[in-house]
Amino acid sequence: MDDSEVATKTETAYRTLRQEILETRLQPGAPLKLGALRDAYGIGWTPLREALSRLEAEHLVISSANKGYTVAPVSMAELSDLTNARRLVELPMLAESIANGDEEWETQLVAAHFRLSRCKPPVENPEELVISDWEERHEAFHHALLAASKSQWLMRFYVQIKDQLRRHHRILAITPGLAASKGPEWRDSAAFHSLRDALAIEPHTELMNAALDHDVDKAVALLGAHIELTKQVFSVADFSKPH
Incomplete structure (x- = not known):
């Protein structure tokens, strides 16, 4: 096997x-046994070890001398840290994007919002396809908001933070105590109402309109509130223990 094939x-x-890690099919905290991964995914030893090393560098995988590789855990403390990092990166990017945004940027933003509006949030139907479809459209909308920002480094940080947050959001969507019941008790819970508010199209519409009006102060305030609401969803859910 030559180097290019490897x-x-x-x-x-x-x-x-x-x-698999981002979509939590490999759950946070799960052991990553080389033999089991090789058999499950048909991956050779050398590519597998190199892939795990890259994922460890991205803090998606952790390793220890005694336990080997495991999927990085998620926790409320980690979510709080990521939320603060998201604010530091995303709010200045939004301000810069609005300042630089032209007609093409506005067109792409409106298109991304339309696609999001045509997708039902997975609050009452946390099935894999529903979650994945909504995630893709939601991420595309937020990326469209920031697309006119000129900072490549901030964009790299944004992508890294977004990927880590995606795992936390996935855990909330599929946690059995929240998603599995889907009955009157779940729909009456504080977690359900917070999650519904966080995923609703109306705050995204308000944010889009502020951006299109080039009202930087309002848009930044709305995005900041949207970011905090996501953290509040976890605080009312049973998310006090690492997963």
């Missing part, structure tokens, strides 16, 4: 495992 297999292994 590199291709490593990239495939990396992308496969990364997607």
Whole structure:
């Protein structure tokens, strides 16, 4: 096997495992046994080890001398830290994006909002396809908001933070105590109402309109409130213990 073939297999292994972790099919805290991963995904030893090393560098995987590799855990403390980091990165990016935004940027933002508006939030139907579809459209909307920002480094930080937050959001959507019941008790709970408010299209519409009006102060305030609401969803859910 030549070097290019090894590199291709490593990239495939990396992308496969990364997607499985981000979409929490490999659960936070789960052990990553090399033999089991090789059998489950058809990945060779060398590409597997190199892929896990890359994922460890991204803090999606952790390793220890005694336990080997495990999926990085999620926790309320981690979510709070990520939320603060998101504010520090995303709010200045939004202000810069609005300042630089032209007609093409406005057009793309409106299109992304329309696609999001045509997708039902997964608050009452946390099935895999529903969650994935909504995530893709929601991320596209937020990316469209920031697309006119010129800072490549801030965009890199934004993407890294977004991926880590995605795992936390996924855990909330699929936690059995929240998602599995879907009955009167779940719909009457504070967690349900907070989650519904966080995923609703109306705050996104208000945010889009402020951006299109080039009202930087209002848009930044709305985005800041939207970011905090996501953290509040976890605070009212049973998320006090690491997952």
